[in-house]
Amino acid sequence: MPEEFTRAFWEERYSGHGTRHDRRPNPxxxxxxxxxxxxxxLDAGCGEGADAIWLASRGWRVTAVDIAAAALRHGQACAEALGADVAGRIDFQVADLTDWTPPEDHFDLVSTHYVHPAASRQALFRRLAASVAPGGTLLVVGHHPSDPHAAASHDCAPQVHFTADEVAADLDPDRWxxxxxxxxxxTVTFPGGREVTMRDAVLRALRSCPVGLVGSARRSGPGEDRPDRA
Known part of the structure; x- marks a missing residue:
């Protein structure tokens, strides 16, 4: 197993670094x-929880999962600093996404960003997709293969770099x-203030509703009409 996919690697990365990591949600x-x-x-691979905290502050109830307990401790502390209304909306869970299976047909939004599974990422994305409720949204963001900065920073580029079309090809067109x-x-700001422009693969897909639910469970994205869900 590559070193950067192990639990020990991530625990070490997130232990004792104070405020080194970016607290802002992913753009x-x-x-x-x-x-x-x-x-x-569901925030799958949540790290220190910036995305989960942003969602909770907007009214979402979030299950935030990561392999590193150290990362979740930082996330919990940041959430609690914002008050019970935010912290109480987040359930931080330690789990290895390589073999963790979320409940099926459960979440209105499943979001995963820059995951490093030790096994097949396709298998992981299939499990995450299965956990999206009818009418819900799947958001997958990863390092695009054309990004030289990301490629230089990972020894396992073939596993963690992909295009959005590659992810879309594994989704059933009758259901998505x-x-x-x-x-x-x-734009990413590195320690010392150096800014670097990075290139992401972004996939957003809406799970189809069974007949009779269309209109009551549908979600929309930016710029689209959105009927409210009952």
């Missing part, structure tokens, strides 16, 4: 989920409506 999440009506969300599948840039 791709803000863009793609900013107009969604709050519901239940692909709303976004593209490469997109973001």
């Amino acid at each position: 791709q999440l803000v863009t793609e989920a900013g107009d969604l009506a709050p519901g239940t969300a 409506d692909i709303r976004v599948a593209e490469a997109r840039t973001r």
Whole structure:
């Protein structure tokens, strides 16, 4: 197993670093989920919980899962600093996404960003997709293969780098409506203030509703009409 996929690696990375890591939510999440009506969300591979905290502050009830207990301790502390209304909406759970299976048909939003599974990422994404409730949204963000900065920072680029089209190809077209599948840039500030533009793969897909639920369970994205869910 590559070193950076082990529990020990991530525990060491997140232990004792204070405020070194970025506390802001991922800009791709803000863009793609900013107009969604709050519901239940899964943040798979949540790290220190910046995305989970952003979702909770907007009214979502979030299950935030990561392999590193140290990361979750930082996330819990940050959430509690914002008050019980935010912290009480997040359930931080230690789990290895390589073999963890979320409940099926459960979440209104499943979001995963830059995951490093020790086994097949396709198998992981299939499990995450299965946990999206009818009418819910799947958001997958990863390092795009064309990003030289990400490629240089990972020894396991073939496993953690992918295109949105590759993820979309594994989704059943009878069950999923692909709303976004593209490469997109973001700006990252490294220690010392150096800013780098990185390139992400972004996939957002809407799970189809069974006949009779369309209109009551549908979600929309930025710029789309959104009927409210009952």
